[in-house]
Amino acid sequence: MTPSSALLEIKSLSVHFGGLKALRDVYLDLHPSEVVGIIGPNGAGKTTLFNALCGLAVPAHGELFLNGSAHKWPNAHELAKLGIARTLQGVGLFGDLTVLENVMIGAHKFAHTGFVSAAFGRNKDENKLRERAMLALERVYATRLANRRADTLSYPDTKRVAIARALVSEPKILMLDEPAGGLGEEDIAWMNSLIHNLKAHSSILLVEHHMDVIMSVCDRLYVLNFGQVISSGAAEMVRRDPAVIAAYLGVSAT
Template identity: 70%
Template sequence: MTEGVVLSVNDLSVNFGGLKALNGVNFELRKGEVLGLIGPNGAGKTTVFNALCGLVTPDSGSLSLNGKEIKWPKPYKLAKLKIARTLQGVGLFPDLTVYDNVMIGASKFAESGLMRAAFGTNHKDEKRLKERAQAALERVYVGAVADRRADTLAYPDTKRVSIARALVAEPEILLLDEPAGGLGPQDIEWLNSLINNL
């Protein structure tokens, strides 16, 4: 293993019918590194994330985590692999509160299992989940709106909540899909500061 490499993608290719969305993508991510995928719309950046998160099946390529080659993961295994992701389109549940949206990301910490975490936790799990969710919200400066419904927030705040939901899982690898999309200069400055301090 190359020293400090936590994620290695080799020769990743994805086809959608006759369209070659990705062709031989290679990159490595080292511990503590910020790595950006840059390209025009339609270049395949989100498709790379979708392959890493099990939302599309690669036609070829290999994936290694911490020097160990693994199968391309299924979405439900991401938390166990210590990978979290935000979505390009934010992906919040509009009818839920900000707090509940973030609690969904904390479910991996419930000792009593995912279903119990999603639909009712024991007191010990609930307390721990609430603490993690509140800490994540405070970290991205939206703790004050925790009780509001997600669909009442301004767009920059929805981006912050999406990041809090990913951070609450305490990932070793955080995938941010177009995190600055639709944000103004002040929010982009805040986002850069957050990313640099992770």
């Protein structure tokens, strides 16, 4: 594939935290209907990479291309409009809102209700948001949770809702930060099949520790270690890369 067919392309991205070089010259591309996994030991910079792409960490340098054309690093609130949605490692639901409302916030970019029409009770928009949110909940099989307060959910259910909130903006690029983290075996299997289903509508960037999930859903992998890409390519190939094995086992790859 030529670079211009990429939905998203990152070139020589570096992020510094004070003196610490969290990311050095990282590159990555994502093509339509692809699932790309980002793996690496703890502290390798996986979440920092996500944060840089989401406006939560400021790149020291690096270039971003969306649909083949150069783009400035986006602010967090611009992501939805660019067709990017992200889930967080810590899930991050609004605990004092209902599940439905949590998901509706993800659809914020579709909302146009002005004050005046709102004040006179004309809330067609609100109903549309509600419908979109219910559809997103359906896609993660969580409609039954719609009216629960988010802080009363079980952990696996919060993960479903967080994904629904990302889906509701109909992203072209879905960034999942450890979707299987902290889940039991049964829920991991469920999450696995869910990610397979999501591929139909979005390209996916996936940070994950569970290698079964990674190997089952990812087309390509990037391996980060100490803030650098040490290997990349088709999932099966990367897995056999001696440098990768060494990084995971903590021995020098020479």
